[in-house]
Amino acid sequence: MRTGIVMTNGVSSAMGRELPLRGAVNARDLGGLTTADGRQVRRLRVFRSDLLTRLDAGDVAFLLTDCGLRTIVDLRAPGEIVTDGTGAVVDAVAHYRNLHIYGADRVRLDLTEVSPDGSMFDRYCEYLEHSSENIAAVLGLLADPGQLSALIHCAAGKDRTGVVIALLLAVIGVRADDIIADYAATTANIAALRTRDGRPARPDDAVDRLPAWVFAADAITMRQFLAHLDAEHGGAAVWATRAGLDQATQRQLAENLLCD
Structure with missing residues (x-):
């Protein structure tokens, strides 16, 4: 048995939550x-x-048995799924949903040529505009107790996943500092993500020519995003309501996910 989820004084550390x-x-x-x-x-x-x-x-046995995994929500584009596949765990869970999260160009940022003065904050704001219906659908799934436990993922688990998780946590009232810390916890895994496929970096790789901010999970980026939600949308709960997630569903979501 591989539990690997350690709690200290009732609160899990970033390391303990891995x-x-x-x-x-x-x-x-x-x-x-x-x-x-x-x-x-x-x-x-x-x-x-x-x-x-x-x-x-x-890994699959651990997720099913130790974690009680029932649902996988895949935020990747259909083309990514065709190219990279889904993995054996998808065939083992009760529910699988593909709800693509995308910006204006509908393409993964790390697969496009981007300007060196861009930012992930700008990209995340695009998700709010162009993927509101799918984000609301993800949160709606989690409001159904029969879907839990659920795993949400994309390619790196950083940007599309990061925005959906941030909105989920903000809707149920998690502190901004905890949301930001959870997002920034990816920083320790960036090197592993970039070498995950086991291939050495080549100077002619398009991915390796991208600016460093494409791969970063800086706390300041998520802090900007949460501030933008408050200033431009009246907060995550108001944004979610406008996106189609009614207040009763939001209350059920909090009931499912929170304990005293």
Whole structure:
């Protein structure tokens, strides 16, 4: 048995929330994050991860048995799924949904040529505009107790996953500092994400010519994003309501995911 999820004084550290998966390098439980009124996200309810295609049989068994995984929500584009696949775990869970999160060009940022003066903050704001319906659909799934436990992932588990998880946590009232810390926890895994395929970097690789900000998970970026949600949209709950997630569903979402 590989539990690997350690709680200290009732609160999980970033390290303690990491899932001990051999085939994923940026996977963790949201359990232990704290709301403004002192409640905590329940353990083993929602997980976030990078690509799942390299999970081995032990990883799959751990997710199903130790974590009670029932649902996978895949935020990648259909073309990515055709190219990279889904992995054996998808065939083992009760539910699988593909809800693509995209910006104006509908293409992964790390597969495009981008200007050196861009920012992930700008990209994240695009997700709010262009993928609101799909983001609301993800949150709506998590409001159904029959879908839990659920794992949300994209390719790196950083940008599309990062925005969806940030909105989820903000809607249920998790403190901004905890949301930001959870996002920034990916920083420790960036090197592993970039070398995950086991190939050496080549000077002519398009990905290697991209600016460093494309690969960063800086706390300031998420802080900007949350401030933008408040200033331009009236907060995550108001944004979610406008995106189609009614207040009753938001309350059910909090009930499913929070404990005293």
